[in-house]
Amino acid sequence: MGLFDKREPCAICGGKVKGLFPHDVEGQLVCDSCFGVIDLPSDKANSLSMAQFLEYSAFRQENDKLRQKFSTTLKVDFGWLDDKVMFDHTNKLMCLDKHLNKTIFEGKHIRSFSIREDAYNLFEGSAAGLVCYASSVPDRVMALAPQINQMRMQEQMRRNTERMIDMLDGERNNNTSSYYPSMNIPEPFDKFVVDIHLDHPYWRIITLDMNGPRFSSSMPDVNDYMRDYNNNVATMQQLAQALMDLAFPGAPVQQMGGNMGAGMNMGNMYGAATMGAQTMNRSMPMGGQPMMGGMPVDAVAEVQRFKMLLDQGIITEAEFEAKKRQLLGL
Ligand SMILES: [Zn+2]
Structure with a gap:
């Protein structure tokens, strides 16, 4: 006698519905595998009527045919673990699941996209072309450098003093020296946000995000930060280019010197050089040596x-x- 034996069977397939919190559609229980085909954002997925549920299930079944011909030409690693955007530039297809178990989008469905650092534009793509904005992040990191260098110096001195005291005491206790107070550096920005706007019967927008770099709290380092940041920007650039190739091949690329985001404008020492291949090679000297x-x-x-x-x-x-x-x- 199982705990859930008295439950109504799945309204779709008639199978057993397991789990403590089963899915339901308009009050009718639906099993995990039947509900699993609904890859819409969870707030939408949970508010479908039965008619909408059946319609979307049918769409997914039809959409699954695109999987047969999907042949991956590019995989963009997006943040953690399984977050990948798969591209098939030959057949003009895109999928947000590395196993292609989610809806497969066609290039013609993409109306426009934007990639931002928090609220500030980094890339905007549409039929009109790709616009690359210069980021203010490198300048803002540079502005933090003196503060960070000073904190590092003080921390290094503190650690050295602690070790010397340990040595003088004759008790080399590792635990004493391994305590590092955390140094809180304000993060220049929180995350990259990707919005892909679609002309699609069931999808209006796809939103992805990826955390920006973080300063180490035990020993923050401007160079470490910029290395991570440049890697992240390279990924975003790869994604922007892949989306352009998919939806708007041959459209022009335009570099914008300033950031169009509202508010803070720190001025830009690097201009358009902040973007593009140069970004990847940039390294920030400590204290501006x-x-x-x-x-x-x-x-x-x-x-x-x-x-x-x-x-x-x-x-x-x-x-x-x-x-x-x-x-x-x-
Ligand atoms: Zn079912």
């Missing part, structure tokens, strides 16, 4: 300083190695 081959000139001197701290037993081998890799960009 001169750069040589993408590496701060005094990186080597910095490594030598840390080597001294290692030799004096103030930092560990592992800490030195990590620092060296970071400074030399290895």
Whole structure:
């Protein structure tokens, strides 16, 4: 005797409905596998009438035929784990599930799209072309650099002092030194938001988001942040280009110098160079030192300083190695 034996069977397939919180459509129970074909946002999926439910199920069944011919030409990794956007540029198809178990969209259904950093435009695409906006994030990170450098210096001194006290006390207790207070740096922005607007019988908009980079709270680092940020922007650029190739092939690309988002305008030292291939190669020197081959000139001197701290037993081998890799960009 199962717990759910007295339940009504699934209104669609007549099978057993399991689980503590079963799905229902207009008060009729529907099993997980029948409800699973509804890949609409959950608020919409949960408010369908039975007629709408059946109509959408039929649409999914018809749509599934596109899966037979889907041959992936590009996969854009979007954030965590299973979040992938699959493209088939040959057949002009797109799916937001790596197993192609969700609705397959056709390029002709895409009306326009935008990719933002919070409220600020990064890319806007339509039949008129792709507009690339210069982001103010690098400038805002740069503006935080002096504050971050000062915090790092103070923290490094605090750690060194703590280690020296430990040594003088003769009790090298690892626990004492492994306590790092967290340093709260205001994040330049929260997340990338992608809106794809559609002309589609059942879909008006697809919204995706991906968290922006985060400063390490134990040892925030402008270079680490910018490396992550540039990787993220490269992904967004790949997505924007893939959407253009899918929906508006051959449309022009336009670089905009300033950010069109309302409000904060920090001015832009880099202009259009903030976007595009240059973005990926950009590296931000700590405290604005001169750069040589993408590496701060005094990186080597910095490594030598840390080597001294290692030799004096103030930092560990592992800490030195990590620092060296970071400074030399290895
Ligand atoms: Zn069922």
